[in-house]
Amino acid sequence: MGKEKSNITVFEHEWLRTDRGEQKLTSGQFEALQQFYGENGVPYYSLIHHGVRFNEYVGVIQIGKTIIEVLPKVDKLKSTGDEIKSTWRGVLVSMLRAVGVFDIHAPSRSDLHLRSNSILDLYFELFIKEVEYLLHRGLVKKYRKTEGNRTALKGSIQFAKHINQNLVHQERFYVKYTTYDKEHNIHAVLYKALRLLSYINTNVQLNSRLGALLLDFPELYDIKVTESLFEKITYDRKTDPYRNALGIAKLILLNYHPDVKKGANNVLALMFDMNVLWEQFVYVSLRKHKGSSTSIVAQNTKNFWKPNNGYHSKMKPDIVLNKGMEDCVVLDTKWKNLNGYNPSPEDLRQMFVYMKYYGAKKVALVYPGVENQNQSGQYYDHSSHDSKDLSEEECSIISIGIESDIRVWQRDIHELIISWCLFKDY
Structure with missing residues (x-):
C-alpha cells in the first residue's frame, strides 16, 4: 500500500482545533504541536484551548504524514476555496524564489513540473534535483x-x-x-537527508527518484547533525557546487523533531517570517529595476543612543535609498493589512526618527494591499506653540496590490515607489 497522507491548508492568523472547524487536528497531532512548542514556545503559532492559532509565519509543518500548510493572506476575502489557496501558494513560492530561497544548480528550472501540494514538496524536489546534479557531475573525493x-x-x-x-x-x-x-562528512550529511526524505516524504511522484538516489549514493556512516557541523564545512572549487544541496539538507535536518515517545508524530517545520520575506521581496524588486543613479541598501544600521556606561543602541530601517544624499528616502515594510486604519503610533514615531537621523527627504511605510495606493500625511509641527500647526515633514503610506504574476508585481513595486520618490532616473 502507498503512504497515506492528509493535507490541511490554513492562512496566517487562522486557528486549528481538535473540537471544531471544517479542518480538525487529531488529539495526537495537537499533542505533537504542544510538545514541539515546549516551555520556551516557537514563533510559528500560539497555543489556544484545544488547538493552535498561527502567527505571521507561513510555510509547512509536517506531523507524521499530515502536512499543515500555512499560506499568506492580506485581503478581506472570506472564501478559502481551492482557487484562492492555489493563488496564494503561487504567491508564496514566487516570493521565495525572488529572494533566492529556491536557488538551484540544476540545469533547468523549467524541469520542476511536480504538482506540489505544498512548498514542502517543492523543497524535497529541489533537494533531489540538486543531489541528482551532483551525482551527474561526479561526487568529489x-x-x-x-x-x-x-x-x-x-x-x-x-x-x-x-x-x-x-x-x-x-x-x-x-x-x-x-x-x-568519497567517505566524508559532506556526503554523510546528504546521505542522512536522503534517508530522512525517504522516510517522511508523502508525495508518490518523488518515491522512485528517492529510491534511485539511495541506490546510487554511497552508503555512509550516521552523522550527528548540529548547527556547528555546518559551520565547520568549508567550500573550495570542488565543493562549491554542494552549497545549495547542503543548504536544503541543513534546513530539513535541523528542523526535524522526532517523536521519541510514540514515533508516529514526528514534526518537521519549514516556516518563514512574512515580515522578513516582504522586506526582502520589496528590496530585491527595487534592486532589480533600479536606475544607475539610485543607490539602495537594506537593513542599514546606525548608532542611535549611548549611555554613560554600557553599549549604544542602534536603529535599523528596512530600506534606505540614496543614503547620505539630498534626495535620501527611508522605507519601512510591514506585512499587514491596515483595513482602512492609520498605521500604529509606534510605526509613525519610528519613521519620524528615521527622517531626522538620516536627513531623509521622504519616509514611507510600505504595505501589501488589494490595490496600488499612495497616501501622505503630515507630522504636526513639534516646534510650534500651537498644537494644531502642521509641519512640512510627512510620512507616506504606500499600499502595493498583490499580483500573481511575479514579474508584473516586482515592476509595480518599483514603479509605485520610484514615482513617489520622484527620482530623476525613473
Whole structure:
C-alpha cells in the first residue's frame, strides 16, 4: 500500500482545533504541536484551548504524514476555496524564489513540473534535483585520516594498539593512514537527508527518484547533525557546487523533531517570517529595476543612543535609498493589512526618527494591499506653540496590490515607489 497522507491548508492568523472547524487536528497531532512548542514556545503559532492559532509565519509543518500548510493572506476575502489557496501558494513560492530561497544548480528550472501540494514538496524536489546534479557531475573525493588493522604496512604503525591487538595475529599491522575517497562528512550529511526524505516524504511522484538516489549514493556512516557541523564545512572549487544541496539538507535536518515517545508524530517545520520575506521581496524588486543613479541598501544600521556606561543602541530601517544624499528616502515594510486604519503610533514615531537621523527627504511605510495606493500625511509641527500647526515633514503610506504574476508585481513595486520618490532616473 502507498503512504497515506492528509493535507490541511490554513492562512496566517487562522486557528486549528481538535473540537471544531471544517479542518480538525487529531488529539495526537495537537499533542505533537504542544510538545514541539515546549516551555520556551516557537514563533510559528500560539497555543489556544484545544488547538493552535498561527502567527505571521507561513510555510509547512509536517506531523507524521499530515502536512499543515500555512499560506499568506492580506485581503478581506472570506472564501478559502481551492482557487484562492492555489493563488496564494503561487504567491508564496514566487516570493521565495525572488529572494533566492529556491536557488538551484540544476540545469533547468523549467524541469520542476511536480504538482506540489505544498512548498514542502517543492523543497524535497529541489533537494533531489540538486543531489541528482551532483551525482551527474561526479561526487568529489577528499582526504581523510583513518586507522585500523591492515594486512599490509601502510602509513605509520601505532605500536601500543598494534601490540595490544596483534600478539596472536602477526600477519596484521595496526596503522594510521590517509585515504582519498568519497567517505566524508559532506556526503554523510546528504546521505542522512536522503534517508530522512525517504522516510517522511508523502508525495508518490518523488518515491522512485528517492529510491534511485539511495541506490546510487554511497552508503555512509550516521552523522550527528548540529548547527556547528555546518559551520565547520568549508567550500573550495570542488565543493562549491554542494552549497545549495547542503543548504536544503541543513534546513530539513535541523528542523526535524522526532517523536521519541510514540514515533508516529514526528514534526518537521519549514516556516518563514512574512515580515522578513516582504522586506526582502520589496528590496530585491527595487534592486532589480533600479536606475544607475539610485543607490539602495537594506537593513542599514546606525548608532542611535549611548549611555554613560554600557553599549549604544542602534536603529535599523528596512530600506534606505540614496543614503547620505539630498534626495535620501527611508522605507519601512510591514506585512499587514491596515483595513482602512492609520498605521500604529509606534510605526509613525519610528519613521519620524528615521527622517531626522538620516536627513531623509521622504519616509514611507510600505504595505501589501488589494490595490496600488499612495497616501501622505503630515507630522504636526513639534516646534510650534500651537498644537494644531502642521509641519512640512510627512510620512507616506504606500499600499502595493498583490499580483500573481511575479514579474508584473516586482515592476509595480518599483514603479509605485520610484514615482513617489520622484527620482530623476525613473
